[in-house]
Amino acid sequence: MTFGAASVLFDPLVGWPVLYALAGIAVLGLGLAVWRGLAGAWLRVLTALVLLAAIANPSLQQEDRTPLSDIVLLVVDESASQSLSDRQVQTAEAIARVTQAVAALPNTELRVLRFQDGAEDAGSLAMTALAEALAEEPRARVAGAILISDGRVHDLDLAPALPAPLHLLLTGHATDWDRRLIVKNAPAFAILNEEVMLTLRIEDEGKAPEGAEADLTIAIDDAAPQTYRIPVGQDIDLPVKLPHGGMNVLQFSTPAQTDELTDRNNAAVVQINGVRDRLRVLLVSGEPHAGERVWRNLLKSDASVDLVHFTILRPPEKQDGIPVSELSLIAFPTRELFVEKIKEFDLIIFDRYRMRGILPMSYLENVANYVKEGGTVLVAAGPEFGAVDSLWRSPLAEVLPVEPTSQVIEQGFRPKLTELGKQHPVTEGLEALAPKGGWGRWFRLVDVKPIAGQVVMSGPGDRPLLVLNRVGEGRVAVLASDQAWLWGRGFEGGGPQLELLRRLAHWMLKEPELEEEALTATVNGAVSAQTLTITRRTIAPTPPGPLTITAPDGSKTEITLPETGPGRYATDWTAPVMGLYRLEQGDLTRVVAVGPSAPKEFEQTIASGDPLAPVIAPTNGGVQRIEAGVPEIRTVREGRPASGRGWIGITPRGAYVTEDISVAPVLPGWVWLLLAAALALAAWLVEGRKGTARRTA
Template sequence: MSWSITFEPLLEWTWLGAVLGPLALLALAGLVMRQRGATFRAAAMAALALALLNPVLLDEEREPLKSVVAVVADRSQSQEIGDRSATTDAAVEELKARLARFPQFDVRVVEAGRASDTEDRTETRLFGALDSVLRDVPQSRVAGAILVTDGQVHDVPERLEGSNAPLHALITGSEDERDRRIRFENAPRFGIVDRPLSMTYRVADTAGGQDAVSVRVSVNGEQVSVETAIVGEEMSLDIIVPGAGRNIVELSIDRLEGEITDTNNRAIALVDGIRENLRVLLVSGEPHAGERTWRNLLKSDAAVDLVHFTILRPPEKQDGTPINDLSLIAFPTRELFVEKINDFDLIIFDRYQHRDVLPILYYDYIAEYVENGGALLVAAGPEYAGAQSISRTPLMAALPGLPTGQVLEQGFFPRLTETGERHPVTRELEGSGQEPPNWSRWFRLIGIAQPEGQVVMDGPNEQPLLILNRKGEGRVGMFLSDHGWLWARGFEGGGPHVSLYRRIAHWLMKEPELEEERLTASGRGMTLDIRRQSMSDDPGVASVITPSGERLDIPLQLESPGIFTASTTVDDIGLYQVANGDLATLAHVGPVNAPEFAETISTTEVLRPLAEATGGSVRRLEGFASGLSMPGIVPVRATGATSGRDWIGLRTTEDSILRSVNRVPLFGGFLGLGLLLLALGSMWWREGR
């Protein structure tokens, strides 16, 4: 309750001045000249002025507002080291108990670092949480903030704008902590497959020194070498990029005795492998309408170096033309099929037949090339069913099917088989999702008997059209029709010849994304995504080992034919091991080498400048086992000191809420009228004497 006087004039101030001004001058002149009755006239004029000004006594009932205290608990991953988490829990509970003794404080507790947002998990962002909890509070009502943290905070501002509240920090952990860590200094994002990639790294130790440390180097989960590093020095490292796509390079060191954590004893780099141009040898036999289809497709692929030969003049052709007059290039058979055959990633025979251009022994070299890991594609035409078929050469050992001699000449729609609906080469091929397929017909099919491998497309009467087979270490594909060019020419609307031909070629050249059995995993925020390609009906569950060593079994769900997926939200940032059947892979969740683990030693120095600038303090919470060394809490006024040797101060506010107001006019009613008449009567009486 508070009392105050205010004026509610009966006239506007302009009229009051016009009325009271001259009267005040007359009363003042009388007093100065000491005229008789001047005092009574002045009193009468004053009574009139008060009556016109109408003074009112206000009785206000106010409710004082509480000062807001923010308590921010650091729940980031570095707080899980040692007994920091237990110390934080105990400190927060003790703070809540002590602050509850002061009714003038409104205590708000917020936790930072447990959000699903990746950024909140990889960095200690306490001031973002502090801003959110005080967003609806005027600065005049903020009593102060108390942070319970290990001191490694990554969003410390230079100053707290517009705030007069103290910032106090209570630090978990001890002063004598030691940590050794490893990190990449230079890690390129891209590298050429099967080529060396130069990187640099550094091993750091809070204890200093220049000890020699053994560093284990692993690529995609397999250890490739053990390097020796000098603590504190930048070290060089060369690795061989093993494959296209994402590769995980991991460096790890042993944990020291007494080291607070080994979380940062590993460093991860993600390297995307890029293949050098793939070398393809295309040999075209008898000229036909679709001869340039394969050439145009391969030449349009920037990742392919194409060597193309067309057999225009077989040896048996004799027309008397002198050799010197022929504008033809001799087929370098020995150079291509003996000396440099292993330089090619793929050999394509497009309607090729044996016509003594290649010595019969060279077919055996090609079969051996496939057996040792090479790739062969046969685009067959009617010649494959004839007497000069390459199936009658030593190459037959590598072929997935031998001809029956039948050549079917009729219109038909190429269709995916049940296997083809799952196989990555033909899966979800554009136009295959309806019956009949949304592409044009073909009109020729070469018959074969007892196909080996996987029949992914067929023709009339379910006869094989496209066969994919693994032979030894290599792969073989066979197209049993030469009418694919109809799709390229747009006949009856055409068809997806580009995607089909390109997938066939890249599957033969062992593109990882086109493997029938493949397991991949990746991180998306704090979510682990698992993708399994399989030809089976049920690949089972995926077994996941987290960075902390916990094992999870995650069921895989059918997404589409041949594709099974799963997603799960995880808590830890780091490297996850995923296995399913005979396949295993690695995935890194969260940012690589997150700042949260770059510095894990608890410290008072990061927050000290800001705390002292606000009048606050930074002090350690002593060992949890022997009890917490908690400072006392003292409410202080706006201008008082806010920290001492063993106490911390929180400011109290003078803000309040007005509940009610009672008005008492001081010169109104009969009382005011009586006083006014008394003053005027006294003046008249004095003047009349």
């Protein structure tokens, strides 16, 4: 039994079972005395109680206690969303008022703990911070906890069990509103030239103004953006066709409104990898030669290539007297291929083709127009290219980057890269793939004079061997030799024929990784989640200018990329915050998302106490808006409501530390004996007098 700082301890002289047995015997005896009507029965009860108390040996324990102060925990949210509007001013005001109010309470201390955004976009970890603060203090002294926040907490499942009320002082304003862009569904891969469906939504939260529509701006890579008007609050299915293979960066944004909380969640970036379902190639062979089969085998070896081979087996000048009706060959559908379906091909290869009147000039004019509108043509030239029936003397000459001199060099030579070729992505690093002793020799080169484009490989006398050029929206390549098949056959060790033609095809198909002028930025997770590896590739003779980086908050940073190799500049740059970054250098633009385009802190920005309600309610705490005034702080009894209009409560814990303990018997043994004897004697006297009186009567 405890009475304040004093308590009674029992240390019976016999075991408790024996004491319970003696108590039972005493009860039976007293019951018999009452049944017989003995006048001194009540004195017998007192005598039994005194004897039992003496055997129980009670002692009085006295504690010398020093009271401890109560502790109030103040947890301050300094995450990114707390920087919106005037929330920092509200927070500072609330801290000052709470500090003043707690200081006015007797025997009460305040502990202040601040926390910022969690690592790797974990959001506001308020419950983690509260649990850490609670772990550092004795639970018996914690009288209450106060959280200053916008209520957007992302670790509610880690809420600690609190021994006292928890209150939320809510920043923000009841009139706040925000608009955000949500990409609800986006695939990681899509097939080129086929529609892929994305689901987007523009959503308004809070006290948003009336308005049923908003502008949505869409841009793919660095192409010109397009703007559409779409309804707010509805899911929008957006069909998209990817323009090229590889990574396609789709940028979505909606303009910021003048009075919304933030525009950090008004944009999103989706990266979709474009893959080709089938690469459709039209191979036009002019005459049989040793390399024709190599071209066909090379293209057919790839299961993703759909090859149509147009070859001339019986030229018109061949007069063998066989009627056409008796030939087993099927007439080739030239009109269907070169007029109706020419735009369906990804690549057209002319392998030693000469003008023989089989393809009308109008068909070749269609090929030239096909290039200007985005198609690709590769010309593998032989001796016929400098002859009178050369392709250069057809409408196709309009897009060719070379002019033949009609001279054919027939001597052994080893192809080599030009200085430009060492930087160009089509041929860069091919020398490292050479076998021991260098590339194998070729034995024929058509002498051409470059009139446009880029010479990346050369032959004897530094004559052009491989020339690349852009024409309109399309691309053209001329290989001024029909001897590439020697590499494929492994002559004198061969050479990287497969890799060269693969890169050449990918460059002509506009794969981003083979662009001459390219600016790329990727998140280098091996370093950190906020480190960007920025790479600039160029074939210009002068280094590029400074790179401008625009952060999510609009601030700009200029950096200079160091040179890491011929035509390559790269560096690692750490982004200060997560979000969308825009990189600009000259006419090249790149948008990259560091973490999510809208960090978790900006997914929902409207201040609300609803997320924390399940944690606050069991503690009898409450939610108070700071804009209505910082509430006063009162003391309430444990278990009572601790929040009301304009006030919040803490529960004094009455904690103390014991300095000393003294233990003394309640009464000496002889006193217990004297009391028991006196009570027994009194019972005997009372019962004896009453008995004499009855006998006399």
